[in-house]
Amino acid sequence: MSPPTSVNDLSHAEIGRWLKRALHGQEPLPRLTPDERPHLGILRLEKTLKPAARDSLRDCCVQLVREFCVDGRGEAAYLEELLSLASALKSPETVQMLAQLALRFPQMPQILVEIQLAVLAALVDTPPPQNPTFWESILKQAPEKYAGLALSGVLATNPAQAIAMLPAMPDVERIGQATALKLDLAWDELPSKKRFQFVQDVKAILEHCGPRFAGPVKAWADSKEEPRAATANVRLQSLQTALRKVCGGDLAPRTRTSRLLPCAAAFA
Amino acid sequence: MGLSPYEQALADLGTDAPRQVKRVFKTWSKDPTLGQVGRNIAGEVALAHADFSSLLNSFVAQLASGSSPVDSSLTACRAHKLKGRRIPEAGCPAIFGRARGLDDHADSIAKASRGRGDLTKEQAKKLLLKYSGSLNPIELDSFLRDAPLGNCFVWATFNPDDPGANPFDRLPPSHDGICTALGLGHLTTGDTLIVLIWNHGDSGSPPVHRPTVAEAEIYPYYRPRPDADALWGLTQPLPPNLLGLQPQPEVVMPETTGKGLRLPFRVVRA
Numbered sequence: 074m075s076p077p078t079s080v081n082d083l084s085h086a087e088i089g090r091w092l093k094r095a096l097h098g099q100e101p102l103p104r105l106t107p108d109e110r111p112h113l114g115i116l117r118l119e120k121t122l123k124p125a126a127r128d129s130l131r132d133c134c135v136q137l138v139r140e141f142c143v144d145g146r147g148e149a150a151y152l153e154e155l156l157s158l159a160s161a162l163k164s165p166e167t168v169q170m171l172a173q174l175a176l177r178f179p180q181m182p183q184i185l186v187e188i189q190l191a192v193l194a195a196l197v198d199t200p201p202p203q204n205p206t207f208w209e210s211i212l213k214q215a216p217e218k219y220a221g222l223a224l225s226g227v228l229a230t231n232p233a234q235a236i237a238m239l240p241a242m243p244d245v246e247r248i249g250q251a252t253a254l255k256l257d258l259a260w261d262e263l264p265s266k267k268r269f270q271f272v273q274d275v276k277a278i279l280e281h282c283g284p285r286f287a288g289p290v291k292a293w294a295d296s297k298e299e300p301r302a303a304t305a306n307v308r309l310q311s312l313q314t315a316l317r318k319v320c321g322g323d324l325a326p327r328t329r330t331s332r333l334l335p336c337a338a339a340f341a
Numbered sequence: 342m343g344l345s346p347y348e349q350a351l352a353d354l355g356t357d358a359p360r361q362v363k364r365v366f367k368t369w370s371k372d373p374t375l376g377q378v379g380r381n382i383a384g385e386v387a388l389a390h391a392d393f394s395s396l397l398n399s400f401v402a403q404l405a406s407g408s409s410p411v412d413s414s415l416t417a418c419r420a421h422k423l424k425g426r427r428i429p430e431a432g433c434p435a436i437f438g439r440a441r442g443l444d445d446h447a448d449s450i451a452k453a454s455r456g457r458g459d460l461t462k463e464q465a466k467k468l469l470l471k472y473s474g475s476l477n478p479i480e481l482d483s484f485l486r487d488a489p490l491g492n493c494f495v496w497a498t499f500n501p502d503d504p505g506a507n508p509f510d511r512l513p514p515s516h517d518g519i520c521t522a523l524g525l526g527h528l529t530t531g532d533t534l535i536v537l538i539w540n541h542g543d544s545g546s547p548p549v550h551r552p553t554v555a556e557a558e559i560y561p562y563y564r565p566r567p568d569a570d571a572l573w574g575l576t577q578p579l580p581p582n583l584l585g586l587q588p589q590p591e592v593v594m595p596e597t598t599g600k601g602l603r604l605p606f607r608v609v610r611a
Contacts, residue, residue: 251458
């Protein structure tokens with residue numbers, strides 16, 4: 074019986090076999106907690122490998138994705154780990170293969186819905202992003218099933234177009250809650266001068282959405298206006314104070330004139 | 342001195358099998374990770390005699406079928422989960438807590454949201470970072486409560502002096518301090534932790550067990566507590582443990598959701 078071999082000392086073919094076992098949770102991995110998912114241990118190990126072994130591991134991951142994309146077969150738990158690893162390793166080739174696979178979902182009923190959603194989630198999370206046309210065709214396949222991920226995909230590249238998709242969302246409160254969170258993240262990433270219009274556009278389209286879906290999204294949009302109003306008040310008070318310093322103490326009545334209010338709004 | 346539980350269980354296997362087991366452990370001793378796993382199995386005292394014999398028997402049967410020693414060990418362990426002593430419900434702590442990788446928990450949230458809003462892992466991660474420390478994580482709350490607190494099993498700690506208190510209140514708040522006290526190894530600078538606290542009753546009161554080598558599988562930072570009668574395990578703080586942190590209670594339970602989660606959760610960066 075020979076002692077265990079380091080991954081650094083394995084051949085390319087051996088790394089391929091090792092990776093498959095590791096994704097099945099059958100290899101010792103540097104896990105942070107005993108129950109941590111295998112792909113996270115593989116990623117931690119990958120950072121410590123010598124360049125040749127690391128390249129092999131990355132190539133083998135692409136190869137395993139390629140095998141999966143041929144017929145979509147594989148044990149669900151293994152495929153979940155493989156897709157998570159592939160997403161984290163960010164190979165453009167993997168993204169391309171998964172995108173092509175997703176377009177063929179209707180011809181591949183053997184792929185479990187869980188795995189289909191995992192493929193689409195990997196495509197949302199992994200650069201380069203797919204264009205809105207891709208997500209439109211995914212949405213057309215099964216609007217009820219793929220709406221949430223298609224929205225995420227479009228939101229990443231074209232927030233305005235994503236807003237236009239909202240009326241197509243299923244009228245389900247939970248989906249509304251998730252959408253509110255996704256819009257919140259998109260809002261965070263927008264330049265500050267575009268945020269106000271983004272919220273206004275969301276509010277304007279909600280009348281075309283189902284009430285259960287629209288409820289949480291409206292609550293989010295309203296919450297984005299509250300801090301703005303509060304900020305505007307603070308800034309208006311600062312402006313009043315500054316003007317008082319410049320013009321003297323009798324300024325207060327004049328700060329309420331219509332001439333000044335547009336200026337205050339501009340500061341807000 | 343009498344035989345240890347391991348030696349007693351080994352004695353049940355006949356004549357050849359113990360030699361096989363010992364040969365595997367001797368080979369493993371050349372590898373730091375597997376060497377520790379072998380020592381942990383030999384030092385385990387929390388399994389009943391019948392369960393320990395059954396675990397070793399399964400290990401030997403797998404070896405005989407041609408499986409690798411690691412595969413054999415994993416198969417044997419996976420067939421003997423939650424066999425450690427169960428903490429009686431009446432004496433169960435009200436509050437449990439755990440630390441896990443942020444990526445791992447983001448994965449759990451994403452998976453639990455499939456077909457129910459479909460947050461992706463990266464979205465979940467950004468939201469966890471954004472709402473860390475918040476008592477009102479708005480719409481994220483329901484997704485947090487749907488997500489499991491662990492994968493297949495939940496490892497947890499508690500405060501034995503005040504079982505209704507947050508166990509992390511008595512630990513250092515830093516990443517290093519938490520990992521040291523809880524014996525969470527393999528840490529890299531890229532690892533971010535999330536600290537989760539939950540009410541056991543609100544989570545459905547799943548059975549709470551003392552952990553054994555069966556749940557630890559090939560995780561080398563687990564240490565069997567030498568006291569066979571203790572109701573729970575103890576972590577082994579990581580060296581160098583400059584603050585002299587004490588071992589913390591350690592239990593394991595079946596996978597349970599964050600239904601009883603106490604806010605705020607906390608993300609701790611390295």
